[in-house]
Amino acid sequence: MINVSSKTVSEINESLGAGKIESGGLLGSLNNGDIDVFFFDSGIDCNAGEYNPDIKKLNEQLSEWDRSNIAFRGIIHSHMDKKELSPKDVFMARKLLNANSLSSVLMPVYVINSKSIIWYEVTDKTVKYMDHHVIK
């Protein structure tokens, strides 16, 4: 079970939910491991089936988070209607894990058509659906 702040959920709905093409963002924790920080990224050359993160901008933001003691927890991206992570999504999540010696990363999917967030945790070996609780 993960705790997500209502502010983060609103920010995700207002940004990822507003578009007709895929986009995404970074998820972070400032307090007690709760997901309470979100940084939106419209990406580069995205379309209805592909989100290409603006790597330079996001890496700069991650450096800023590191200085501010905000822990990186994962990346959210949107799909038009599919609620599962694609094989490529999982492959890329594992690439991220290995590049940073992380044991797990959150990889939620924002489904644009239903305006819902499906939370997944990816490790080297597993993809797990995560129950979540929205907190104030």
Place this chain on the structure above:
Amino acid sequence: MKQEKMENKAVKLPEDLSFAADYSCYNCKYMNGGSGSQIYCEYYRGYYDPGYCDHFISKY
């Protein structure tokens, strides 16, 4: 959930990171068939969730 990271080093995203709704079956070579969460498998000639079609092999 504890998240480890390398001490004193910010997480860095790989340069070629990208995400695509690519549910292609490497076995069928069929690209993104179906709707919702299902793909069309040319081998079985039916719609399946990627996790349930035993013919489905991801190219990743």
